[in-house]
Amino acid sequence: MRNKDYEEYASKKYDELIESQEAFNSKFKLESYSNWFYDQESELLRVYNDDDDEIFFKYIPIGTYSLKSNTWLWSWENEHSIEKNKLKTLVVKQLGEKRDYEKLTKGLIDCDREECWDFVAISKSMINAIGVYCTNSKDLLTYKLLTKVFTDKDSSLIRMMKQKTVDCGNHGFRRPAFVCKHLNHKEKLGFEEAFDTHKGMDLDDEDSFAAWCDECEQVRLETDGWNEESEKFADIKLVCEECYFELKEFNKK
Template sequence: MDYEEFADEKCQSLMQIQEEFREKFGIDRYELWHYDAELELLRLYNDDQDQLFLKYIPIGTFSLKSETWMWSWYNEYAAEPSKENLLVIKDFGIKNDYHKLVEGTFSADEFDCWEFAAICFDKLDGIGVYRLTTEKLHSYLLVNKILEDDAVEVIKYRQQKVNCEAHGYSRDAFVCQHLNLEQSKGFEEAFDTYRGMQLDEDDDFQAWCSECEKVRLQSDGWNDESEEFAKIKLICEDCYFELKSFNSK
């Protein structure tokens, strides 16, 4: 069987299972998401009382800008330990001369991505597929387990995150005292960010307003004077991107 026939067969099989998966767990009704790569834990939620925790295996990512696919086993920045499980797919591709399953990264389209997800679902244990969507990437995850609130991974997740009154548990972020959702004050960042991006171990989401930027430049960087003016405070990642959207207008 050539690759096109094989991939189409697996896609047709996944479509029915995927519909049952979405309906059974109400996947589509959650408006927000957050994931922890090291714990391989995906949190879908509307608030702290309405949420779902899922364990996953990373399949790969699709760049919306370059229109390229990258398998998770090839991505050196992917922190998930189970990305090595995807080498089973690579070995299968080598045996069957399916080049798209062997190359680490290459030009693709979104239909290709769902084919890859369907093949992984067929070859690895899973109960469904979830696609995370950001401004720059689509990340495809093979969901293999639904976790209860008292699961070890969920407890660890909560211990490592900021507990925000509005959004529940999320990654921490830091902003100046002036940023708010009432009056746009400009938005300066330590580096360009997007929701859901993976951060290096020593990095944090950090932002400040235009006035803080003036003081920072006048003070030759961050020091006692500029930090006193900014009065940086801790917030959650979701609050951070709400502030970014509003203050970047």
């Protein structure tokens, strides 16, 4: 009986979502934009075309769906979701606990892709939002509630977002960073940087996060700086900004 009650509730909220989303799409015409990028720290989504026609939205992450495992993961359960406002989705979990709707209380759920929209619809009915958006990256769908249009296009948040990005399998789209091949999470090797850094900092166009281990620094000094020999020893690799600061936290002495 409870399951039937949930199905009826989810169906009603889905119908409401379809109606509101049609009005949202009619106003903002997001289907006309070919690119997207979101920044977890600032909780901003950018949808844009190559000619810099763009719109920015503040968003709340609702959950992700893996096309490989056919599972839904609520954002409040997702350790890779660093958005602070994801905790707003706990109201959905509280509703599930109150009404005994298991699919709203379990962090990880086996389900069909179509059912994700039920979860999004229920979330939107409980959290104030103007629309929804789904991104697809490496077989992972990420569902977001869009809460408002962000109009301050001169802000440092937007300048940071529009810098070159890398698609990280663990952290999504983030700014690129570069580290030597030796840095890892198993053995502390030291952490030498091109300049002092902190997460979320603004970078000049010519700057990038770059770091190497103590052994690389010794080779660099012995060979009079970065050159063919020292660069070959370091064998620099590309990572994302989030990976960079995880390595920094682990390796610094």
